[in-house]
Amino acid sequence: MGILRLNVRITLCILYLIKVVLSQEETVLTCSSTPQETVLNNLREVFKYPESGPYQQGGSCKWLFSAPETDLKIRYRFTTLNVDCGDVLNAYDGDNENAPKLFGPECAFGGSGTSHTTTQKNLFVDFFPDSTTKSNELGFTLEVIAAKDLSECSETGTTKPISLADAYVLTSPKFPDDYPVDWTCTYTFTAANGVDQIQFDMVYIDLEDDTQCYDSVKLYDGDSTSSTVLAELCGTSPSVQSFTSTGPSLTVHFESDEQSPQAGFYAKVFTLGEETTTTTTTTLTTTTETDEEEEVTTNTNPEVTEGETGCNRTFFSFWNLCCNLARLCNNWWIFCKTMTQCCNTCGLSSSSFSS
Numbered sequence: 001m002g003i004l005r006l007n008v009r010i011t012l013c014i015l016y017l018i019k020v021v022l023s024q025e026e027t028v029l030t031c032s033s034t035p036q037e038t039v040l041n042n043l044r045e046v047f048k049y050p051e052s053g054p055y056q057q058g059g060s061c062k063w064l065f066s067a068p069e070t071d072l073k074i075r076y077r078f079t080t081l082n083v084d085c086g087d088v089l090n091a092y093d094g095d096n097e098n099a100p101k102l103f104g105p106e107c108a109f110g111g112s113g114t115s116h117t118t119t120q121k122n123l124f125v126d127f128f129p130d131s132t133t134k135s136n137e138l139g140f141t142l143e144v145i146a147a148k149d150l151s152e153c154s155e156t157g158t159t160k161p162i163s164l165a166d167a168y169v170l171t172s173p174k175f176p177d178d179y180p181v182d183w184t185c186t187y188t189f190t191a192a193n194g195v196d197q198i199q200f201d202m203v204y205i206d207l208e209d210d211t212q213c214y215d216s217v218k219l220y221d222g223d224s225t226s227s228t229v230l231a232e233l234c235g236t237s238p239s240v241q242s243f244t245s246t247g248p249s250l251t252v253h254f255e256s257d258e259q260s261p262q263a264g265f266y267a268k269v270f271t272l273g274e275e276t277t278t279t280t281t282t283t284l285t286t287t288t289e290t291d292e293e294e295e296v297t298t299n300t301n302p303e304v305t306e307g308e309t310g311c312n313r314t315f316f317s318f319w320n321l322c323c324n325l326a327r328l329c330n331n332w333w334i335f336c337k338t339m340t341q342c343c344n345t346c347g348l349s350s351s352s353f354s355s
């Protein structure tokens with residue numbers, strides 16, 4: 001029974017890891033005159049058309065991208081463009097081609113498009129290749145993020161202390177619209193529940209100048225801007241950038257100068273490890289290999305040692321490996337929450353989990 005359950009969980013773990021690893025890559029779009037709808041998650045996603053070039057001659061391709069919630073907007077950018085000027089590529093602020101146009105017709109070879117934001121939850125894109133083709137008509141990649149302003153930062157600036165228990169999403173002011181000029185926002189995160197470290201994942205960044213950092217996000221390894229600088233971030237990045245504090249506090253300082261605002265940033269902040277000071281008893285529902293639901297009484301008391309409820313070292317070494325792998329991914333903590341539940345289910349503390 002226990003071995004079967006372990007096998008089910010290992011299988012789920014592997015499937016999940018495959019899914020999150022794949023989700024880091026570009027999603028290939030196909031061409032159809034009937035609009036193909038994609039509901040976005042609220043992390044950065046990258047789409048590509050076609051899978052390999054050159055793209056088809058003639059016809060029409062239509063795509064609709066929708067945010068998962070009605071109060072989100074979509075920031076998008078054609079990060080590569082290899083589209084001939086006879087071929088028409090447009091983007092619209094709405095769910096069809098009758099909505100106001102945001103972009104296009106645009107053509108370029110080897111360049112990128114400018115960044116735009118919708119005023120509502122939908123982005124419609126259409127593409128009309130002409131009847132002639134060239135070998136360098138390779139199409140485009142489109143980067144999108146569905147988001148809203150979670151900065152809680154006012155015009156007079158903000159110095160905000162945050163006790164961090166669950167994952168926290170932080171954005172630049174006005175995100176996903178351009179941030180304002182001459183603003184500063186400072187946040188000091190302090191881990192709740194006695195955990196050791198704080199991780200900052202910069203999921204999306206678009207701040208003026210990647211060499212001079214005219215606008216920037218600075219991370220300080222402690223509870224104020226007097227602490228050691230962990231990183232200074234600006235410009236853009238094609239992938240998630242992760243930073244970890246050495247202690248239980250992390251200070252984040254955003255600053256824009258008097259000109260050239262851009263899209264800003266979207267980051268996730270969360271604690272590493274589990275709480276070690278709480279002793280509680282909760283009830284979890286887990287799914288067994290026979291799809292039955294069973295009630296399991298859990299105990300997060302760190303005094304409880306492994307094996308008391310039938311788990312063994314192999315089981316926990318495996319989860320530890322999974323968790324470390326999952327940390328490479330955007331949404332690893334969702335996965336690790338599952339790990340934590342599993343750990344709690346077997347009555348193990350974080351110390352025995354990670355040892």
Ligand SMILES: [Ca+2]
Nearest residue numbers: 084130132133
């Ligand atoms: Ca063409």
Ligand SMILES: [Ca+2]
Nearest residue numbers: 208257259260
């Ligand atoms: Ca600026």
